[in-house]
Amino acid sequence: MAAPTARREKTRQRLLVAALDVFAEEGFGRSTVEQVCERAGYTRGAFYSNFSSLDELFLAMWEERSSQLITGLRAALAEVPDATPDQALRAALRAIPVDDAWYRVTAEFTAHALRTPGLRRVMAAREQAIQDTILPVVVAALGRAGRRVTDAAALGQALVAVHDGTSVQVLLEPDSDTARLRREELFQHVLESYSTPVNTPISTPVSTPITEEP
Amino acid sequence: MAAPTARREKTRQRLLVAALDVFAEEGFGRSTVEQVCERAGYTRGAFYSNFSSLDELFLAMWEERSSQLITGLRAALAEVPDATPDQALRAALRAIPVDDAWYRVTAEFTAHALRTPGLRRVMAAREQAIQDTILPVVVAALGRAGRRVTDAAALGQALVAVHDGTSVQVLLEPDSDTARLRREELFQHVLESYSTPVNTPISTPVSTPITEEP
DNA sequence: CGTATCGGATACGTTCATGTATCGAAAGGG
DNA sequence: CCCTTTCGATACATGAACGTATCCGATACG
Numbered sequence: 001m002a003a004p005t006a007r008r009e010k011t012r013q014r015l016l017v018a019a020l021d022v023f024a025e026e027g028f029g030r031s032t033v034e035q036v037c038e039r040a041g042y043t044r045g046a047f048y049s050n051f052s053s054l055d056e057l058f059l060a061m062w063e064e065r066s067s068q069l070i071t072g073l074r075a076a077l078a079e080v081p082d083a084t085p086d087q088a089l090r091a092a093l094r095a096i097p098v099d100d101a102w103y104r105v106t107a108e109f110t111a112h113a114l115r116t117p118g119l120r121r122v123m124a125a126r127e128q129a130i131q132d133t134i135l136p137v138v139v140a141a142l143g144r145a146g147r148r149v150t151d152a153a154a155l156g157q158a159l160v161a162v163h164d165g166t167s168v169q170v171l172l173e174p175d176s177d178t179a180r181l182r183r184e185e186l187f188q189h190v191l192e193s194y195s196t197p198v199n200t201p202i203s204t205p206v207s208t209p210i211t212e213e214p
Numbered sequence: 215m216a217a218p219t220a221r222r223e224k225t226r227q228r229l230l231v232a233a234l235d236v237f238a239e240e241g242f243g244r245s246t247v248e249q250v251c252e253r254a255g256y257t258r259g260a261f262y263s264n265f266s267s268l269d270e271l272f273l274a275m276w277e278e279r280s281s282q283l284i285t286g287l288r289a290a291l292a293e294v295p296d297a298t299p300d301q302a303l304r305a306a307l308r309a310i311p312v313d314d315a316w317y318r319v320t321a322e323f324t325a326h327a328l329r330t331p332g333l334r335r336v337m338a339a340r341e342q343a344i345q346d347t348i349l350p351v352v353v354a355a356l357g358r359a360g361r362r363v364t365d366a367a368a369l370g371q372a373l374v375a376v377h378d379g380t381s382v383q384v385l386l387e388p389d390s391d392t393a394r395l396r397r398e399e400l401f402q403h404v405l406e407s408y409s410t411p412v413n414t415p416i417s418t419p420v421s422t423p424i425t426e427e428p
Numbered sequence: 429c430g431t432a433t434c435g436g437a438t439a440c441g442t443t444c445a446t447g448t449a450t451c452g453a454a455a456g457g458g
Numbered sequence: 459c460c461c462t463t464t465c466g467a468t469a470c471a472t473g474a475a476c477g478t479a480t481c482c483g484a485t486a487c488g
Contacts, residue, residue: 007455008465027325029243032445045466048447100328107325111241111318114385124386157383157393158400165379169371171328172338179371186372186404193403221485222435246475259436262477 012050014040019061024101028058028108059119062109066126069096070133077137085191088141089184092134096163098170098180131156138191147195155194162186226264228254233275238315242272242322273333276323280340283310284347291351299405302355303398306348310377312384312394345370352405361409369408376400 018040022031033054037047051057076095080087113119135156139149149155166183173179232254236245247268251261265271290309294301327333349370353363363369380397387393 005455005464011466025329027243027322027329029241029245029322031243033447034445043467044446045468047466049465104325104328107321107328108241108243110382111321111325114314114318114321114382115239115241120386127383127386154396154399157380157396158403161376161379161383161397161400163379164382165375165377166371168324168328168378169341169375172334172341182368182371183375185368186375189372189407190400190403193407219434219485225436247477248475257437258476259438261436263435 008050011040011042011046015042015047015050015057016061016064019057020065020101020105023058023061023108024104028054028105028112058109058112059122062105063122063126065102065105067129070129072096073130074133077133082144083141085138085141085145085147086188088137089187089191092137093184093187098167100171103167103171127160130160134159142191142195146198147192148198149195151194155190158190158194159187162190222264225254225256225260229256229261229264229271230275230278233271234279234315234319237272237275237319237322242268242319242326272323272326273336276319277336277340279316280320281343284343286310287344288347291347296358297351297355299352299355299359299361300402302351303401303405306351307398307401312381314385317381317385341374344374348373356405356409360412361406362412363409365408369404372404372408373401376404 015036018036019031022035022039026035031054033044033047036054036057037044040046047057051060073092073095076091077088080091083091109119110123113123131153135152138155138159139152142149162183166179166186169179170177170183229250232250233245236249236253240249245268247258247261250268250271251258254260261271265274287306287309290305291302294305297305323333324337327337345367349366352369352373353366356363376397380393380400383393384391384397
């Protein structure tokens with residue numbers, strides 16, 4: 001009973017993979033248990049033996065997938081330990097590409113999470129994990145470039161926001177890549193805005209000076 | 215026949231209003247025609263007499279709602295013609311509050327649009343309209359503050375991205391408002407990054423890592 | 429007023445997804 | 459090698475949502 005027997009694990013895995021595809025194509029709300037099973041090559045019996053509801057599968061799939069992304073991101077960043085901010089940025093963007101299918105699923109999951117109190121925390125935690133993964137690398141890279149980050153937490157939040165916000169724009173115009181270029185531009189502006197050169201002792205804060213300490 | 219008779223218009227309107235509520239609560243995919251009708255105080259007969267599918271209703275509702283938002287935004291900005299960038303920003307954020315229900319619906323609509331080719335264009339057009347509404351005001355305000363915008367289109371895209379990206383973060387932590395503060399902070403950084411003081415003759419080009427200006 | 433048309437309600441039949449309960453086959457253990 | 463347990467397939471009953479076709483009341487119009 002304690003052993004998740006290889007077979008079981010495999011079908012579970014195939015169901016999770018199938019779920020992403022189906023949800024991306026049909027939308028979560030419009031997806032059915034049978035569609036997922038069919039795509040995975042099973043019948044509903046297998047499903048109900050592994051999950052109790054589509055909701056549960058959705059959560060499991062999203063958690064697995066997003067933690068895979070974080071892992072990949074961490075690995076990619078670890079490969080360029082001495083990167084400049086620009087290089088680090090590019091490495092990160094390469095590790096987390098703007099994927100159409102994944103974006104759709106994430107958008108729906110977000111909506112779902114916002115209306116399901118328990119899931120809010122899950123999402124918030126995931127977002128925090130992303131920031132915790134990026135920040136040390138970004139701060140270090142900026143440091144190497146002679147810049148000190150003033151408010152790391154704020155920078156982390158800003159980077160995630162920029163990623164999320166620009167992803168749609170990039171996906172909305174698949175043919176042209178001006179959106180993609182502007183996206184990188186924006187990232188660089190943010191990196192600059194949230195850091196100051198160590199040489200310059202005169203720190204000129206923006207309009208509202210916010211240098212807080214939690 | 216050409217006249218949409220007052221009665222018809224009223225029920226159509228009530229259906230649209232009900233739709234937003236239902237979609238926000240249940241999610242679009244999980245919503246049914248009957249739920250919408252029930253909330254609006256009609257039966258399915260009324261629905262099929264006005265719309266041919268939930269998809270059609272969804273689109274109609276989203277278009278109406280979002281153009282209302284743009285109208286409101288335009289009006290709010292028109293009321294403060296001599297605003298500083300900071301004032302203009304606050305006026306805009308007041309006109310487009312971060313609304314939980316509307317965000318959920320928008321998120322799902324985005325996902326839906328990304329998987330429905332025809333809707334992509336609709337969304338893209340709407341995004342463009344938003345930028346066209348904001349930009350002149352923002353550019354003017356920055357001008358009054360002695361700043362010239364270098365690349366207006368890029369700024370518009372950035373502002374929208376920041377709005378979208380930070381909205382989730384604000385909604386994810388409803389109790390604390392640090393996210394909300396950081397959101398404004400980020401907006402201000404962006405306004406600064408995409409403009410340069412007219413005094414300074416040395417124009418520092420955008421992309422590559424550069425020093426901060428003023 | 430009377431009448432014709434329009435708009436929404438009611439009443440179908442049908443399809444489809446769900447969840448459970450049961451059965452058979454594949455692993456694993458002695 | 460058999461026996462037990464586990465896992466997924468099959469069968470079934472139920473309920474829900476759909477779309478249509480029809481009917482009736484309200485509204486505009488002569």
